[in-house]
Each structure stands twice: as C-alpha cells, then as structure tokens.
Amino acid sequence: IKLSLDKNTNGFNVSIKNEATHTLFPQPLRLNQLRVSIERDGKTVDLKTESFARVIGTDGEPSMPWLADAIISDTSIKAHETRVVKYGDTLQKGDTVVVKFGYYVVNPKAAKKLEITDKSVTKFIVLTKNKFSI
8 A cells, every 4th residue: 555645736635556456455344544634833633534445234224244235335445546535725834744544453333333342453553654744
C-alpha cells in the first residue's frame, strides 16, 4: 500500500495505491480506514475518516455473514487500484499532514453486536503511515 499527497488550490488529495494482486481485506467483518490529520502550530486537527468495507446482508440490510445472502455495498480497494480521497482543507507552509491506513480485524459495530471486547480484535491496526511536510 502506497500513500501519496497532492496539494491543490481547493485543498489536497490523498491517494491510496493497492500494489497487491488482491482486494484489501475483502472479508465482510473487516473495516479498512484512512485517517488523516494536520499538525499546525503545535496542534493536531483530525480530518474526516474514510472507511472502506464490503457489507453483506439480507433483504437489503446489513447482517452477520452466516445470515447474509447478498452484497449490500462494496467500497473495498481492489487489486492494483488507486483510490483518491479529497479534502477541502487548505494547507499552509509549515503544516505536516499525517496519513494512516489501517484496519480493524472486526468492524467495531459488529464487535459490539457480538459482544467482542478482546483488544487484539477491536483495536485499530496501522498498516502504513506517512508524514508529508508542506
């Protein structure tokens, strides 16, 4: 997974390039996330978190895998795909943009329903992280 940042007049874009020959975590209980923050003048501002997942369910509603009979939505990042996420925040000279891409072994919503509290399953795991100095 390669992360890159492209600054423009309307903000900036973060690109996630999947260099693998397979979809990133297509399992229905997994949740991938892109987390972005800006460090400026000693303060950190967290921006919107972008989630990527394959949601399965029954009758058009999400459900547990053993009950599901259809794909409800699929925003997972496919093999060799580059996904671009746009941010409307203007960057200033001296800013540092911290970009993290990672996953949950079990989507927090599903973990709650299943009453899973094991921290090794419910914590966010960072796969890759980059800092971009502006």
